Every structure is written in C-alpha cells, then in structure tokens.
Amino acid sequence: MQGSANLNIMIKAARRAGRSLVKDFREVENLQVTAKGAGDFVSRADIAAERILKEELLGARPNYGWLAEEEGAETEGADPTRRWIVDPLDGTTNFLHGLPHWAISIALEHKGQIVAAVVFDPAKDELFHAEKGQGCWMNDTRRMRVSGRAQMAQAIFATGVPFGARRTLPATLQDLARLMPECAGVRRWGAAALDLAYVAAGRYDGYWERELQIWDLAAGSLLVTEAGGLVGPIREGTDALARGEMIAANGALYDRLASIIRNA
Numbered sequence: 001m002q003g004s005a006n007l008n009i010m011i012k013a014a015r016r017a018g019r020s021l022v023k024d025f026r027e028v029e030n031l032q033v034t035a036k037g038a039g040d041f042v043s044r045a046d047i048a049a050e051r052i053l054k055e056e057l058l059g060a061r062p063n064y065g066w067l068a069e070e071e072g073a074e075t076e077g078a079d080p081t082r083r084w085i086v087d088p089l090d091g092t093t094n095f096l097h098g099l100p101h102w103a104i105s106i107a108l109e110h111k112g113q114i115v116a117a118v119v120f121d122p123a124k125d126e127l128f129h130a131e132k133g134q135g136c137w138m139n140d141t142r143r144m145r146v147s148g149r150a151q152m153a154q155a156i157f158a159t160g161v162p163f164g165a166r167r168t169l170p171a172t173l174q175d176l177a178r179l180m181p182e183c184a185g186v187r188r189w190g191a192a193a194l195d196l197a198y199v200a201a202g203r204y205d206g207y208w209e210r211e212l213q214i215w216d217l218a219a220g221s222l223l224v225t226e227a228g229g230l231v232g233p234i235r236e237g238t239d240a241l242a243r244g245e246m247i248a249a250n251g252a253l254y255d256r257l258a259s260i261i262r263n264a
Contacts, residue, residue, distance in 0.1 A: 006061070007131055010106045010118045013056035017049040017088060017104055018122030021095070024048070025123065028098050043089075043096060046070060049104065050088035057084045057106070064108075069215050081111050087215040091191030100124065105193035107218035114241075117219035119197045128197040130226035136200050146229040147202035150252035152182045155205035157249075157257065158195040160212070161188050168210040175208065178260050196220025199248050200227035206249030206257045210234060214241045221246065230254040234261055 024045035065083030091102030100123035233240035
C-alpha cells in the first residue's frame with residue numbers, strides 16, 4: 001500500500017523508536033525503572049522512545065500539536081487543527097517483565113477526527129496502519145479485516161482488568177460475569193493498542209475497556225473502523241476517546257457486546 005506523506009513519517013518514526021525499544025528489551029533486567037504508581041512504571045526505554053518519536057514527528061511536521069503519555073500535558077502547534085497523539089510504549093508492565101507483547105501507538109488527529117494511525121509491535125515485527133477511507137493494513141502487504149464470526153458462543157473478546165486502586169474494577173467484574181457464559185473466552189494481555197489491532201486483524205472478535213487515556217485508544221480505534229468494524233463509547237452519547245473507554249467489535253457482534261457491557 002502506498003501511504004500519504006504523513007503516514008510514511010509515522011511509520012518511519014515507529015520503526016526507529018521500535019529499534020531502540022527492542023535493544024532495551026533484550027536487556028530488560030538491567031533497565032532503570034522508577035515507579036509512577038501501583039502496577040504502573042516508566043522506564044528509561046519508554047522515555048527514550050518518546051524522545052525519538054517527538055524528534056521524528058515534530059521534526060517533519062513542526063506546526064502540529066503534540067500529546068503523549070510520558071509528558072502528559074498537551075502542546076498546541078501553530079496549526080491548531082492537527083496534533084500527534086502518541087503512546088511510546090503501550091504495555092510497559094509486559095515490557096518490564098520480559099513479556100513480548102507491547103507496542104508503539106501513533107495517531108494523527110485532524111479537526112477532532114483520527115485520520116491516520118500506526119500501531120507497531122516490534123517484538124513480532126507487525127506494523128498495523130490505516131488512513132481514513134483507505135483501509136487497514138499490516139506490514140504494507142496484508143489488508144486487515146475484522147472477523148466474520150456472528151455467534152457469541154464462537155467469539156473471543158479482549159479487555160483490560162483494572163489493577164491497583166482503580167475505581168472501575170467492580171464494573172469490569174460484572175462485565176466478565178455477564179459476558180463469559182455467552183462467549184468462547186476473554187483475554188487480558190495488557191496492551192490496549194494491540195487489543196484493538198487484533199480486533200482489526202480478526203484475531204479477536206471484540207474488545208472493551210474503561211479508565212484509559214486517549215493515547216491508548218486513538219490509533220487502534222481507526223484500525224478497527226478501517227478494517228470494517230465498529231467502535232463506540234461504553235456510556236452512550238459520550239465521546240469514547242475523551243472519556244477513555246471503548247467498545248469495539250465486528251458488525252455482527254457489536255450490538256450484543258455493547259448491550260452486555262452497558263448493562264453491567
């Protein structure tokens with residue numbers, strides 16, 4: 001697939017940051033880590049990856065705004081209609097435990113809409129990318145489509161189980177109690193961007209999660225819709241990205257999954 005100039009910038013940035021993260025991942029036991037909170041860590045590798053991404057993305061598009069996990073605060077660019085939304089290491093806890101399931105997530109927002117997305121899994125060399133209206137692809141050669149499963153009993157879903165003192169744990173436990181008797185299984189792999197990429201690839205049939213940040217969901221949400229799936233908020237009538245909560249699934253299962261989660 002031939003992408004736009006912006007998408008090519010995003011892919012180049014993701015691959016460069018990925019090389020840095022892979023190098024540190026091979027020496028994970030020696031990483032210098034500081035705690036941000038219960039179960040939530042930031043590593044030297046995480047900060048270095050964000051620095052690379054900022055250098056590449058703002059170096060190429062210095063007028064765009066910037067919002068990323070480690071810095072937290074948003075920087076408005078000279079062009080107020082566009083901003084980069086970046087998570088340099090989604091799945092940090094997996095990374096620090098030597099589990100090869102983590103990703104770089106980059107989204108480009110234009111006038112409040114996500115128009116380009118990259119989710120890169122360097123450990124498996126899988127780069128998922130999409131542009132609005134152009135479909136979803138993996139590694140430039142394979143077009144992604146959501147699954148065709150229409151029966152809940154055959155479906156596998158992904159979620160995140162809250163850790164530490166998270167207020168949404170009771171709701172998530174209710175979700176699981178209602179959903180698991182109807183489906184083939186639920187997976188909790190600890191990387192929201194990859195959960196959404198896997199829905200886009202048809203590996204998962206759906207996904208839901210609460211209490212996240214926009215950088216966890218922005219890129220993955222476009223992957224799903226460009227692969228033919230549906231995304232929406234858990235609380236109807238709200239903005240899923242702004243609230244940091246999302247339901248995503250193929251078209252056949254979305255309504256039933258949404259009904260279960262919204263009634264939990």
